Amino acid sequence: MADLRTRYLGLELHSPLVASSSPLTGSLDGLRRLEAAGVGAVVLPSLFEEELAAEAPRPGAGHGDQAGYGAGPAAYLALVEQATQTLSIPVIASLNGSSRGGWVRHAARLEEAGADALELNIYYVSSRPGLSGGEVEGHYLDVVREVRRAIGIPLAVKLSPYFSSLANLAGQLVEAGANGLVLFNRFYQPDIDIEALQVLAALELSSSAELRLPLRWIAILHRRWGISLAASTGVHTATDVVKVLLAGADVAMMTSALLHNGPDHLRPVEMGLRDWMDRHRYETIDQLRGQLSQRSVPDPAAFERANYIKTLASRTAPRR
Numbered sequence: 001m002a003d004l005r006t007r008y009l010g011l012e013l014h015s016p017l018v019a020s021s022s023p024l025t026g027s028l029d030g031l032r033r034l035e036a037a038g039v040g041a042v043v044l045p046s047l048f049e050e051e052l053a054a055e056a057p058r059p060g061a062g063h064g065d066q067a068g069y070g071a072g073p074a075a076y077l078a079l080v081e082q083a084t085q086t087l088s089i090p091v092i093a094s095l096n097g098s099s100r101g102g103w104v105r106h107a108a109r110l111e112e113a114g115a116d117a118l119e120l121n122i123y124y125v126s127s128r129p130g131l132s133g134g135e136v137e138g139h140y141l142d143v144v145r146e147v148r149r150a151i152g153i154p155l156a157v158k159l160s161p162y163f164s165s166l167a168n169l170a171g172q173l174v175e176a177g178a179n180g181l182v183l184f185n186r187f188y189q190p191d192i193d194i195e196a197l198q199v200l201a202a203l204e205l206s207s208s209a210e211l212r213l214p215l216r217w218i219a220i221l222h223r224r225w226g227i228s229l230a231a232s233t234g235v236h237t238a239t240d241v242v243k244v245l246l247a248g249a250d251v252a253m254m255t256s257a258l259l260h261n262g263p264d265h266l267r268p269v270e271m272g273l274r275d276w277m278d279r280h281r282y283e284t285i286d287q288l289r290g291q292l293s294q295r296s297v298p299d300p301a302a303f304e305r306a307n308y309i310k311t312l313a314s315r316t317a318p319r320r
């Protein structure tokens with residue numbers, strides 16, 4: 001039987017299937033269900049910079065059985081404590097913010113509460129024409145350095161794909177103290193209702209078609225700087241998991257698939273992964289990880305732009 005063990009952020013995971021940050025991981029009940037279905041690790045929902053700036057505990061906060069969005073820091077810390085005591089899999093806490101500030105000291109509290117690692121989800125939509133990309137990246141790096149100084153546990157940075165030079169930023173994040181990268185977060189773009197003439201906050205789940213973006217960047221960044229890589233966005237099936245592992249990911253993260261199908265969806269995905277490994281005679285994840293990364297394939301340009309024209313040309317116009 002295939003051995004699914006993997007290492008992520010220096011932690012030993014019994015499976016590369018990880019539940020990424022979402023409402024599913026925001027309650028002890030949800031976490032237990034994920035563990036029972038075979039998940040290798042869990043990332044809790046993000047504790048937002050805005051919640052920490054307010055800091056005033058809300059009535060009823062602090063019981064820890066539901067640290068959903070906006071429940072505040074006390075409820076969040078209680079969930080971290082309970083989750084790490086109850087579960088036998090690694091529990092990764094998540095902080096969301098973009099500026100330097102007092103909120104960063106909460107990283108140390110998450111470590112004290114028992115978090116095995118911290119994921120920093122830095123997200124900032126810069127709509128100021130005067131602010132350059134370099135300055136935005138500079139803020140990100142400052143936050144990572146500050147958090148790194150505050151904690152001893154492993155630190156992952158979850159990025160959006162919208163940077164001009166992602167490989168350069170990735171290298172700088174590693175220098176600033178990141179032990180791993182989560183590629184990528186997926187943001188909800190507002191929509192417009194043309195009848196009500198209103199802007200809508202539309203939340204749509206992903207599909208496997210969105211896997212291509214993390215797949216490319218995992219393949220490009222595999223084995224640079226010796227950091228961990230997590231694939232996020234578009235992982236729904238065993239096929240998707242195999243693809244990101246072949247590209248070089250250490251773990252495959254899932255949210256949409258688990259929200260849509262429930263935690264038990266992990267079971268057929270794990271079975272499919274085992275089945276594929278058996279058919280292709282892989283005994284361990286280590287053997288297959290990165291087999292199709294940019295460094296491993298005969299045509300590295302496949303992951304860049306060079307074959308763009310060929311790919312477009314292969315798409316012929318429909319015959320009438």
Ligand SMILES: Cc1cc2nc3c(=O)[nH]c(=O)nc-3n(C[C@H](O)[C@H](O)[C@H](O)COP(=O)(O)O)c2cc1C
Binds near residue numbers: 022094096158257259
């Ligand atoms: C309802 C919902 C809530 C989410 N909350 C968070 C969050 O608090 N922090 C975070 O870093 N990502 C959050 N995410 C993003 C997911 O962790 C994940 O990166 C994204 O959905 C892409 O993966 P998927 O294609 O498997 O859904 C959320 C996603 C959804 C759908």
